[in-house]
Amino acid sequence: MILHAQRPEADAAIDDAVQRLRAGHLVALPTETVYGLAADADQPKAVARIFAAKGRPADHPLIVHLAGTTREERAAALDHYAAQVPPFAQRLMEAFWPGPLTLILPRRPGVADTAAGGQPTIGLRCPAHPVAQRVLCAAKAAGIHGLAAPSANRFGRVSPTTAQHVLDELGHLDDEALLILDGGACPVGIESTIIDCSRGMPVRLRPGTIGLDELHAAASVPIAERDAQAPRASGTLASHYAPRAKVRLMDATELQTALDLLGGEARQLAVYHRTPLRVLSPHVRMARMPDDAAACARELFAVLRALDADDTRLIWVERPPADAAWDGVRDRLQRAAA
Helix, strand or coil: CEEECCCCCHHHHHHHHHHHHHCCCEEEEECCCCEEEEEECCCHHHHHHHHHHHCCCCCCCCEEECCCCCHHHHHHHHHHHECCCCHHHHHHHHHHCCCCEEEEEEECCCCCCCCCCCCCEEEEECCCCHHHHHHHHHHHHCCCCCEECCECCCCCECCCCCHHHHHHHHCCCCCCCEEEEECCCCCCCCCCEEEECCCCCCEEEECCCCCHHHHHHHHCCCCEECCCCCCCCCCCCCCCCECCCEEEEECHHHHHHHHHHHHHHCCCEEEEECCCCCCCCCCCEEEECCCCHHHHHHHHHHHHHHHCCCCCCEEEEECCCCCHHHHHHHHHHHHHHC
């Protein structure tokens, strides 16, 4: 069932969502990054329903979303889940929360065990989307400290950025098992940046739309890149964010050469490109990639879904530019092609 959360009936929709969450059911809700599949992070059976609905391994940790637009509002939720918040992590929160940043922190023993996938750490985020915040604040008032909410799609597949995407992915669940709150298209479009703050220094585990220079400046300490000692975290498997069709990354010259070789016989092929290309077959599905990294991130998953039509066997994607602004998009495409 889809309920609109930006219309006059929004209050009733959010009340319904909170009642369902308290009862241990699942709610798909919009965030600024992607739609999340939410459950009370402190109800093991409810969190287990997330893993089952997605087909996600139970040892692959979930991100817990917190209410609050001020430090004071977030303090109680942080204290509930985190055993320690280093000063550099606090500075990152103050700079980027609410927003598309997840911090991995030491977890209080016995809290949100299922959501954490059995790890001694926990991923926490305070989303900026107004619908997500309304749900989180109402849930907090009802006694729910935080919502575990990975992307609302089958595990490893393309993340959803609209309510219809969620329905396409999880339509096998009945109305009692899943409520979808429609908050419009997600304005950021790819998942949050993840910073591990559990080992005395910040380490970037997953790039997003927040640049390394911004992170360095806010943390006031260097940000290292993922290493072998990094804890497990959402969206960091080698293969992830994948459509059904095979994705291949190519530079513009490779794309043009391959299209010329196929000529007018090309079939079951889609191309996502920035550079103008010559295409001889009317059967090739083409989509123009924005030149701006943020604009590309905003549409990336929706475009991959649109190109992944029933008859598409291959999706060729022009490699993103090498500069840091494209780190998040490049990461998603590399994992989609893995």
